[in-house]
Amino acid sequence: MDSLTRAKRSTAYYLVPALAAAIAMRQLYLSHAYALTPWKGGGFGMVASVDQPRSRFVRAYLLTPLGTVPVEADAPERVEQLATRIRFMPSPERLNAFADAILDTSWIVDTAPSLRARVAPWRPPAPAAAGPPGGARPVEVSGVHVEVWRIRLDPSGPRLVTRKLTEITRARS
Amino acid sequence: MSHPTFGAAVSIPAGASAVPRWGVLARWVTWLETRPDDERRPASSWWATYDLVATMTCLLVIVYAEREWFIRTPTLALGVAGVLHRPLARRAAYWFAMAAVLAVGHLFLWDRIDNHKYLMTYWCLALAVSFLTPHPLRTIAVNARLLIGLCFLFAAVWKLASPEFRDGAFFQYALLTDARFRGVADFIGGVSTSLATGNTTAIDSLRRFGGALDAVPLHSSQRIEWMARFMAAWTILVEGAVAVTFLWPEGKGVSKVRDFVLIGFLITTYPITSVVGFGWLLVAMGLAQSTRTFAPVRPLYVLTFLVLPLYSLPLVRLLHRAVE
Numbered sequence: 287m288d289s290l291t292r293a294k295r296s297t298a299y300y301l302v303p304a305l306a307a308a309i310a311m312r313q314l315y316l317s318h319a320y321a322l323t324p325w326k327g328g329g330f331g332m333v334a335s336v337d338q339p340r341s342r343f344v345r346a347y348l349l350t351p352l353g354t355v356p357v358e359a360d361a362p363e364r365v366e367q368l369a370t371r372i373r374f375m376p377s378p379e380r381l382n383a384f385a386d387a388i389l390d391t392s393w394i395v396d397t398a399p400s401l402r403a404r405v406a407p408w409r410p411p412a413p414a415a416a417g418p419p420g421g422a423r424p425v426e427v428s429g430v431h432v433e434v435w436r437i438r439l440d441p442s443g444p445r446l447v448t449r450k451l452t453e454i455t456r457a458r459s
Numbered sequence: 460m461s462h463p464t465f466g467a468a469v470s471i472p473a474g475a476s477a478v479p480r481w482g483v484l485a486r487w488v489t490w491l492e493t494r495p496d497d498e499r500r501p502a503s504s505w506w507a508t509y510d511l512v513a514t515m516t517c518l519l520v521i522v523y524a525e526r527e528w529f530i531r532t533p534t535l536a537l538g539v540a541g542v543l544h545r546p547l548a549r550r551a552a553y554w555f556a557m558a559a560v561l562a563v564g565h566l567f568l569w570d571r572i573d574n575h576k577y578l579m580t581y582w583c584l585a586l587a588v589s590f591l592t593p594h595p596l597r598t599i600a601v602n603a604r605l606l607i608g609l610c611f612l613f614a615a616v617w618k619l620a621s622p623e624f625r626d627g628a629f630f631q632y633a634l635l636t637d638a639r640f641r642g643v644a645d646f647i648g649g650v651s652t653s654l655a656t657g658n659t660t661a662i663d664s665l666r667r668f669g670g671a672l673d674a675v676p677l678h679s680s681q682r683i684e685w686m687a688r689f690m691a692a693w694t695i696l697v698e699g700a701v702a703v704t705f706l707w708p709e710g711k712g713v714s715k716v717r718d719f720v721l722i723g724f725l726i727t728t729y730p731i732t733s734v735v736g737f738g739w740l741l742v743a744m745g746l747a748q749s750t751r752t753f754a755p756v757r758p759l760y761v762l763t764f765l766v767l768p769l770y771s772l773p774l775v776r777l778l779h780r781a782v783e
Binding site: 327 | 569573574588589602666674
């Protein structure tokens with residue numbers, strides 16, 4: 287290997303740094319095109335913005351004959367996992383996958399303990415158990431509306447304000 | 460162990476193969492190459508430093524690799540093996556195995572892992588590639604310097620491009636809501652723990668599903684605002700300085716003080732944001748590229764490596780209680 291050419295030596299010197307720079311550039315692109323949080327993705331944008339995953343939140347609303355009902359409690363694990371991924375990068379593919387997962391779940395309207403309507407996933411009753419609370423049947427869902435929000439600090443005050451990053455509405459096909 | 464390239468780092472005179480062909484770019488590329496180490500020192504001395512770097516890297520992987528089993532288990536085994544059997548860490552295959560585990564594992568978590576996990580992967584890959592060359596120590600040094608320089612360059616660019624960082628809003632948010640900053644916010648900023656807890660509750664109410672709130676006030680103080688602005692300015696300054704000094708041509712101008720700038724960054728930043736894993740990685744890489752800038756620089760890196768974990772202690776809170 288003593289006759290290593292200049293090109294080979296340069297490769298050894300610059301291959302890994304070039305890879306690091308390429309991934310950082312990709313992160314910059316994803317951050318601007320798909321709202322990937324600056325904190326993640328290998329672009330070294332951590333600590334540059336309030337816009338970190340824990341400052342983002344997802345809201346989903348079922349479109350039902352009862353009106354628009356927020357998906358609030360006891361979402362299935364898969365829905366929760368997809369919501370977490372959306373907080374890191376709300377790309378259209380992820381938003382659609384999240385919406386589909388919600389649409390694939392059966393939901394019941396659950397008004398207890400508060401009077402405000404919310405929904406909970408309907409699970410088939412166990413053989414020896416009773417049905418869903420109050421004998422409710424799964425509600426008919428025609429679509430879902432998903433919103434991704436971020437928190438921002440308004441230094442005058444100071445106060446925290448919310449800003450919508452993106453949203454989609456997906457109808458049941 | 461008798462390594463085939465042992466001592467190679469001191470065998471090539473400076474700029475021996477540098478023939479500028481692309482003008483300024485070629486000269487910069489040549490300049491980036493680390494100078495050959497001090498010929499008055501035996502090669503074994505530089506390999507001893509490398510062994511220390513390798514041990515630091517293995518410890519870093521053992522303690523701070525991701526917790527998922529498909530990363531944790533193999534890296535733990537490899538890391539322990541590298542610490543127990545030092546010659547292993549002088550082999551390309553060893554570092555390629557480590558880099559492969561990290562790269563594949565991190566690929567599954569690419570949008571969830573912290574940036575220093577990326578840097579950890581690059582670093583292991585750089586070590587692997589370096590041992591394929593006849594001058595591994597010099598190749599390791601160049602890779603370390605470029606990786607540190609690029610990491611800080613991107614970090615500084617992100618911060619300069621972010622209005623909410625430049626005006627201090629980020630640090631104000633962190634000081635008022637992040638538990639890691641609570642001690643400083645309390646001791647210097649005058650925002651007590653109970654007020655900070657109130658801020659956390661305010662955020663929760665903002666995020667609460669179905670809530671009608673779209674804005675909540677935060678408990679703050681004038682000192683927090685000043686502190687946030689100072690911290691933002693200082694961070695841009697010190698990170699920019701690390702980027703410039705590490706990417707500056709080797710042995711010239713500000714490049715000569717790069718080690719002190721990096722150690723200064725580590726010592727001033729991590730008491731507040733104690734990300735020990737990132738700090739350890741920067742120390743290992745810094746040590747790997749440190750040349751004869753100043754005699755005490757290598758012991759300083761080692762000292763920093765030892766001191767960084769102590770920053771995880773709630774020092775500010777303890778100091779505050781002592782003052783009270």
